[in-house]
Amino acid sequence: MRRHSLQGKLAAVLGLAVAAGIALGVLLGRGFDDVWTAGAVALLIALPFVLGLARWLIEPVALLLRGLTGLVDSYRDGDFSISLATDRRDELGDLTAAHNQLGSTLREQRQGLVQRELLLDTVVQNTPVALVLTDAGNRVAYANLAARHLFNEGRAMNGHDFTVILDSCPEALRTTVASGEDALFGVEIEGAEEMYHASGRAFRLASQPHRLLLLRRMTRELSRQEVATWKKLIRVISHELNNSLAPISSLAHSGAELARRGDLARVGSVFGSIGERARHLHGFIDGYATFAKLPTPRLEKVGWRDFVDSLKEHGPFVIDGSVPDGQGRFDRAQLEQVLINLLRNAHESGSPAEAVSLSVQQVGADWRIEVRDAGPGMSEQVLANALLPFYSTKRSGTGLGLALAREIIEAHGGRITLGNREGGGLRVTLSLPD
Numbered sequence: 145m146r147r148h149s150l151q152g153k154l155a156a157v158l159g160l161a162v163a164a165g166i167a168l169g170v171l172l173g174r175g176f177d178d179v180w181t182a183g184a185v186a187l188l189i190a191l192p193f194v195l196g197l198a199r200w201l202i203e204p205v206a207l208l209l210r211g212l213t214g215l216v217d218s219y220r221d222g223d224f225s226i227s228l229a230t231d232r233r234d235e236l237g238d239l240t241a242a243h244n245q246l247g248s249t250l251r252e253q254r255q256g257l258v259q260r261e262l263l264l265d266t267v268v269q270n271t272p273v274a275l276v277l278t279d280a281g282n283r284v285a286y287a288n289l290a291a292r293h294l295f296n297e298g299r300a301m302n303g304h305d306f307t308v309i310l311d312s313c314p315e316a317l318r319t320t321v322a323s324g325e326d327a328l329f330g331v332e333i334e335g336a337e338e339m340y341h342a343s344g345r346a347f348r349l350a351s352q353p354h355r356l357l358l359l360r361r362m363t364r365e366l367s368r369q370e371v372a373t374w375k376k377l378i379r380v381i382s383h384e385l386n387n388s389l390a391p392i393s394s395l396a397h398s399g400a401e402l403a404r405r406g407d408l409a410r411v412g413s414v415f416g417s418i419g420e421r422a423r424h425l426h427g428f429i430d431g432y433a434t435f436a437k438l439p440t441p442r443l444e445k446v447g448w449r450d451f452v453d454s455l456k457e458h459g460p461f462v463i464d465g466s467v468p469d470g471q472g473r474f475d476r477a478q479l480e481q482v483l484i485n486l487l488r489n490a491h492e493s494g495s496p497a498e499a500v501s502l503s504v505q506q507v508g509a510d511w512r513i514e515v516r517d518a519g520p521g522m523s524e525q526v527l528a529n530a531l532l533p534f535y536s537t538k539r540s541g542t543g544l545g546l547a548l549a550r551e552i553i554e555a556h557g558g559r560i561t562l563g564n565r566e567g568g569g570l571r572v573t574l575s576l577p578d
Contacts, residue, residue: 208236215243224251274359280352282306294331294359321357328362339363388425392418438548441475441555448472448504451480455502458484459491464503464516472511474556474576482549486515486572489545493519495569506578510558513574521564530562 211228218226227244230237268275274291278284287301294317295301295309310318317340320329326343339362346355399414448468455461483502490500499518504511522530531550546562553560558576565571 204232205236208232208240212240212243215247219247219250222254224248224254272361274357276301276306276357278306278355278357280354284309285354291359337363385425388421392421395421438551438555441478441552443473443475443556445471445473446476451476452502452504455480455483455487459487460497460500461487461490461515462498462501464501464514465505467504468506470506472576473578475552478552479556479576482552482574483513483515485545485549490515490517490519490570493517493570495519499569507575509578511576511578513576515572516565516569518565518567518569521568521570522562527562527564531560 275288277286284301316329495517
């Protein structure tokens with residue numbers, strides 16, 4: 145609690161000095177006839193006293209200020225463990241207490257940050273995802289345990305040139321990391337192939353460009369997904385084969401019986417039905433073969449106006465907005481196949497023909513193509529599964545139309561999304577890099 149202020153102390157000292165000076169002047173004035181001589185003698189006598197009083201008054205303050213300066217220097221160096229002890233009960237005492245409180249607060253915050261950093265480092269170091277952070281010079285700024293085991297046989301990587309470390313890695317790992325794209329790849333580890341998913345992101349840290357590389361082991365997840373996919377494929381194919389082979393077997397038996405009876409007039413229709421079922425089965429198998437043998441896109445410059453005009457030959461639709469004059473870079477035949485299927489789906493949704501529309505526009509560095517209809521749209525469950533292979537809500541559907549579209553668009557480096565429109569209907573959006 146403050147008992148005295150600096151202003152009060154200074155006023156008291158100055159008052160005492162003035163009173164002493166007056167008293168000394170009065171005493172000396174009685175012994176000297178000359179006032180100036182008495183004043184000079186009084187000044188000579190009072191000067192050491194004044195200097196001593198000033199030193200006595202200022203020295204504790206200067207000492208405290210030096211201590212506060214040293215305290216600030218400690219804060220600047222990140223040392224918050226120092227505090228000042230003082231028994232002053234004035235403004236300087238309050239200032240010292242405030243500095244001590246600041247040091248205590250900063251010390252507690254530093255301890256909290258250290259604890260959080262330790263927790264974060266423990267989590268990052270023990271995560272199974274390999275994490276490598278590189279700076280603008282491609283030197284490793286941080287690498288966790290999984291990354292050290294994957295890239296450098298468990299040895300430390302911080303400060304090392306990441307390019308040099310990659311030179312000793314398997315070719316698949318080296319090629320994937322060098323490409324800078326998100327990808328799946330396989331690496332042989334201890335005699336077994338392990339599948340990894342690589343993803344990288346660039347950002348600025350402390351105003352300097354950095355890149356974060358994440359590699360996640362996907363072998364178990366992919367194996368489970370592969371088994372589930374094969375099971376689903378076998379169920380779909382078995383169902384379709386049974387639906388075709390059972391009628392064919394029955395029709396063949398009926399044809400043989402008609403031939404035995406000599407009723408040759410009806411045998412032709414029986415063989416016609418068998419041929420129809422065989423053609424349906426052939427189309428079903430051919431659809432799966434097309435999906436499995438999708439070639440790599442042959443990218444070329446294509447004018448949007450000419451491309452959209454060619455789509456009109458395959459079915460009616462309305463152009464929403466104006467078609468850009470520019471050119472896109474894509475496989476014309478594959479993208480045409482995707483859009484023809486999407487426009488056909490839009491018409492089959494029950495939407496009026498005049499409500500089926502297509503738009504093309506450039507958004508940033510990407511081209512955005514949208515196909516819209518005014519049908520009933522899709523439920524949340526259908527939206528979540530519509531792009532998966534073999535998923536279909538149609539009785540005669542193979543579940544490959546949208547899956548094939550997704551495969552083609554992603555092979556172009558783009559993406560496809562589905563969403564219900566606010567006014568009703570479905571919106572399919574394709575994004576392609578320029």
